[in-house]
Amino acid sequence: MTIGFGSTRRKEDARFIRGQGHYVDDVQLPGMLHGAVLRSPVAHARIVSIDTAAALQHPKVHAVITGADLGEQAWMPTMSADVQAVLATDKVRFQGQEVAFVVADDGYSARDALALIDVEYDPLPAVVDVRLALEPDAPVIRDDQPGRIDNHIFDWEAGDAAATAAIFARDDVVVIEQEMQFPRSHPAPMETCGAVADFDRVSEKLTVWCTTQAPHAHRTLYSLVSGLPEHRIRVISPDVGGGFGNKVPVYPGYICAIAAARMLGRPVKWMEDRSENLMSTGFARDFVMRGRMAATPEGKLLAVAVDVIADHGAFNATAQPSRYPAGFFSVFTGSYDVAAAHCAVTGVYTNKAPGGVAYACSFRIAEAVYLVERCVDCMAGELGLDPVELRLANLIRPDQFPYESKTGWVYDSGNYEAALLKALEIADYAGLRAEQAEKRSRGELMGIGLSFFTEAVGAGPRKHMDMFGLGMNDGAAIRISPSGTAQLSISVQTQGQGHETTFAQIVSAELGIATDDVDVIHGDTDTTPYGLGTYGSRSTPVSGAAAALAARKVRDRARIVAAAMLEVAAEDLEWTTGRWAVKGDPSQGASIAEIAVASRGPIELPLGIEAGLDAEAVYDPPNLTFPFGAYICVVDVDPGTAHVKVRRFIAVDDCGVRINPMIVEGQIHGGLTDGVGMALMEMIAFDEDGNCLGASLMDYLIPTAVEVPDWETGFTVTPSPHHPIGAKGIGESATVGSPPAIVNAICDALGVRHIDMPCTPSRVWDAMRSKGRPAQ
Known part of the structure; x- marks a missing residue:
């Protein structure tokens, strides 16, 4: 008999390892039909006409639904007080946007019938560069919004601009500035998105099985869109094959399945394929960031400032639980005690799929941590200090907690120095530097990178957090x-x-x-x-x-x-x-x-x-919780191929009280692997016409066991003082802390100041050539 905390076996694994999990695609109902979505082949175009006659003649097709058939249900609310087209009515705004929904006896017939729909498009110029989207002559993407004349969504800022500027203006400080990008990436869960909708016309009860991370929020949204009372909607989320934020939003395919089930009086299943998932479901990141940092010549960090342009795609569907459009980016001061800070974030529409899911991080925190940790390494290089020395001198001290950052967040507890010292001990940092010096004498490229992060998790304090007006309790x-x-x-x-x-x-x-x-x-x-x-x-x-x-x-x-x-x-x-x-x-x-x-x-x-x-x-939590960690990465770069190998990775995490250490370790391993993918290979790219270049797993690469090392982990325990059991959360910490550690290691190996993610061989090769290193 097991009681309490400890590394007990997972109860749910008995069904999973036997292949007896029950997923949405396993749902089979009597009389069930199958749906498929017709998607736009172009990124920006007016819809002149949609001819569905030929598709309706298909012997196995029961219905072809367009935006005109949906009426008021053709648009749905997003998580950011915007609206998104369920099925395009006036024009398409990104490649892969939903245009029509076919319902047939089986999935193969439904997909075959998509080719029988004739859509006439009047092409429009597309804009996928977020900076070009802000130009006065850029094509206006959201002209469905009355009075809109540009692609600007919002401006938001936090911190004290005047105090920060005053520090940067001083003659006795050292200032570094670095522009960097955090590329658009995709959660790519093992299971794609899908739904089965069943409407009972007698009871007027709608049951929806769907791949969602938020069943109750989905029920509320389905009620708003369908007009059905919420108590007559039941949402069932069975086993979910990975989410990572991708399965938080309500996608048009869900609404189409519901509309079709109500229209036909029969259950309707919709399951997307891998290309649809990569091309059109929720993305993350896609930020252009410019960071500035000021310090004394001796290495005391004084001020940090950042300007961000955030690409939100064609619809502002960002999962943002705070009451501010970019609130979580204001943790960009990281784990350091600075005198002043200021950030400014601008949200912009582009001809890309809607972005902004909380992909394995807490709402822009991965980007904020990446920025500050890259800037700290740039400052260390400018001052001629070891990155460890600079961090140790500026980490928030234990006696400063609860610590209020210069952007208003109150960190609950922490012993940052202890975590970093433990990571250094596990890594044998001095030994690593000696090994690096010896290898450099032979012309070998070995790099050592550090990162220290503070997460902000547990979205819930009602006074600060809200989604759809429902709070976060x-x-x-x-x-x-x-x-x-x-x-x-x-x-x-x-x-x-x-x-x-x-x-x-x-x-x-x-x-x-x-x-x-x-x-x-x-x-x-x-x-x-x-x-x-x-x-x-x-x-x-x-x-x-x-x-x-x-x-x-x-x-x-x-x-x-x-x-x-x-x-x-x-x-x-x-x-x-x-x-x-x-x-x-x-x-x-x-x-x-x-x-x-x-x-x-x-x-x-x-x-x-x-x-x-x-x-x-x-x-209703009184505050967020703030887990933290210290990471050290060791990479080797092949001078002949520019291939980066992550040879060692040391991760010391503090998530407060650990309920099941085995599960904690598993989540850390997954997050670290995720970080390798983002740092080295994952990027959803677009050509100048808005064509998505990452719509398959041959183009959008994800890490496997071959690309990752044997993780070396450690932990400290600093309980959260306000949480009933002192726990802080761990699911996404490793994804936040690992990308900057890897990029810092690559820059250290190459002797360059910066290289943008993903650090593909071509980018690493260019960085090597920029240092004048001859080809081998």
């Missing part, structure tokens, strides 16, 4: 059976993180019930409490806290029942694991199982105390 509900087993319902949705194990361990630790006796229910809006879903590492910081608080309510109720059972006052009882006992006489007590039986039995309970031990909690 999450609930948990516990039902205790008369035999003392438990069923925990949670509002977040798992996509491989091990929620069924981790959340069972939280309840186990609070109530002393064996983890095997705690079932975790998720992914069904009819059986789980309302919440905003899983992304931005918010599961444990928000929903995990709700689970802990609900369990404590159960424990408090059990104390009252136990007092009645033992005929003592409640205040005379003390809690030991799984048991309330009389103080000073531990032999007199009752276990949770015994109390559960008694709570529904004949004993007389105090007035106002109901039978049973069930409890619910909704958690």
Whole structure:
């Protein structure tokens, strides 16, 4: 019997390793039809006409739906108070945009019929360079918006511009400036997006199985778009084959399946293929950034400033839970104690698919950390200091926590120096530098890169966070059976993180019930409490806290029942694991199982105390949580091919209290691998006409076991002071910290100041030639 925290086996793996997971594409319903989406082959064009007659003559086609058929449902709200076309009506605005939806007996017939639809396009100039999109003569992409004359979406800033400028103007400071890009990348989950919609015309109840990380948020959006009352919509998210932010948004294919099911009175399934997923579903990043940093000649960091142009694609669909359009970028001061800081972010429309999902990081934090960590390395080079020395001299000290950054974030806790020193010890940093010097004497290219990051996770404080006007709180509900087993319902949705194990361990630790006796229910809006879903590492910081608080309510109720059972006052009882006992006489007590039986039995309970031990909690966190880490990367660059090999990677993370260390390690390994992909190979590129050049896994490369080293990990534990169990979240930290460490290592190997991601062999080759290194 396992109770509490520790590296227990994942409960959900029994079905996965046997191939018995149940995914959306496994859903089979009587009379089910299949849908396929016709997508625009061009990035920008007026739609002159859509002729569906030939497609409707196909013997297996039941319907062809266009934007005109959808009426008011042809547009849907996004997460950023914008609207997005479900099916294009006036014009197409990116290659791959949805134009029509075919419903047929089977998926093959539906896709065959797409070729029978005749769409006449009047091509328009496309703009995919975010800087060109701001030019006065740039084609206006969102001319559906009344009065719009350009592609500018918003301007947002944080910090103190005047104080920052004053430091940069001083004569006694050293200033570095570096422009860099964080390229558009894609989560590329193993399972693509899809939905099955079933509408019962008698009960007027809509059931939607879909690949979503946020079932309750989807239900609300489906209600807004369809006009159906929310209580008549049930959203089921079964097993999800990876999400990484890609499955947070509501995609047009979901709405089309719902519309078709209501129109035809039969279930309709839509599943996208890999090219559709890469071309048209939510992207991340795509920022042009200019960072400036000021320091004393001795190495005291004084000020940081950044200007960002953010490419949001054709529709502003950014998953941004704060009440500010680029709020999370303001953590760009990172882990350093500076005197002043200022950032300015401009959002822009381009002829690309909508971007801005929280891809394995917390809403722009990966970009912010990348910027500051690259700038720190540039400053170290300018001052002639070792990057470790500069970081150690400027990290926020333990006695400064809670620390309010110059952009208004309050970091909850940390011991940054301890984490960095531990990473240096594991790496044998002095030995690495000696090895590097010896290799350089032989002309070998070895690089050592560092990064230190602070994450901001647990989107939820209602005073700061909001999505669709719904806040960001999450609930948990516990039902205790008369035999003392438990069923925990949670509002977040798992996509491989091990929620069924981790959340069972939280309840186990609070109530002393064996983890095997705690079932975790998720992914069904009819059986789980309302919440905003899983992304931005918010599961444990928000929903995990709700689970802990609900369990404590159960424990408090059990104390009252136990007092009645033992005929003592409640205040005379003390809690030991799984048991309330009389103080000073531990032999007199009752276990949770015994109390559960008694709570529904004949004993007389105090007035106002109901039978049973069930409890619910909704958690509104007082603040975000701030996990952190120190990473060291060692790379070797082949001088003949410019191929980069990540030879060693040391990751020391602090996510507060670790519920299941094995699961924590697994999430770190995944995030580090993700970082290798972003740093070395992943980029969704476009040609000047807006054609997507990364629409297959032959063009959009993702890392495999061949490209990654054996990860070397360590940890420190600095509990969050405001979280009920001291946990901070870990799911995305490694993705935040790894790209700058890798790029810093490559720059160190080549002796160059900067190279943009992804550091492909061609880019590395150009950087080598820029240093005058002869070809080999």
